[in-house]
Amino acid sequence: MIYFDYDRSEILPQFVEVLRAHSHFLATNPKRQVTLEGHTDERGTREYNLALGDQRTDTVRRYMLAEGVGGGQINTLSYGEERPADPGHNETAWSLNRR
Numbered sequence: 001m002i003y004f005d006y007d008r009s010e011i012l013p014q015f016v017e018v019l020r021a022h023s024h025f026l027a028t029n030p031k032r033q034v035t036l037e038g039h040t041d042e043r044g045t046r047e048y049n050l051a052l053g054d055q056r057t058d059t060v061r062r063y064m065l066a067e068g069v070g071g072g073q074i075n076t077l078s079y080g081e082e083r084p085a086d087p088g089h090n091e092t093a094w095s096l097n098r099r
Contacts, residue, residue, distance in 0.1 A: 002060070004098045006041070009055035011063060019060065023067035030070055036060050038078040039085070041094035046080060053078030 002015035011019065026032055038053030057076035064074060086093035 001099055003095065004056055006094070006098065007044075007052070009052065009059045011059060019063055020067060023064045023069050026064065026073050027068035027070075030073065033073045033075065034064075035075040035077055037083075037099075038076070038080075039083060039097055039099045040081050041097040042081045042084065042089070043094070044081075049080030050078050053080045 002011065002018060004010070005012065022034070026034060036057040038056040040049040040052050040056075042049075044052070054076070057078060061074050061076055065071060081097070084093070084097045085099065086096040088094075
């Protein structure tokens with residue numbers, strides 16, 4: 001699981017190593033696949049949040065491709081705000097939902 005800053009889709013430095021490890025696993029196991037899910041907090045319109053979730057999955061997908069993962073191994077899906085990890089309405093909950 002990696003998390004994003006509010007209204008952002010850039011990979012934070014503290015998550016580079018975990019992405020590198022997952023990428024290495026996939027690159028050395030070409031028959032394995034992954035689905036990247038983009039999530040947001042509840043702030044913003046439904047359409048905006050779906051687009052932001054897409055941006056987040058695309059950022060991670062591009063990183064993994066650059067690390068040698070095959071394009072056919074990666075599927076992406078944006079849920080936007082629809083599946084919160086934490087149903088709360090505060091910064092703690094929102095930070096857990098930006099994944």
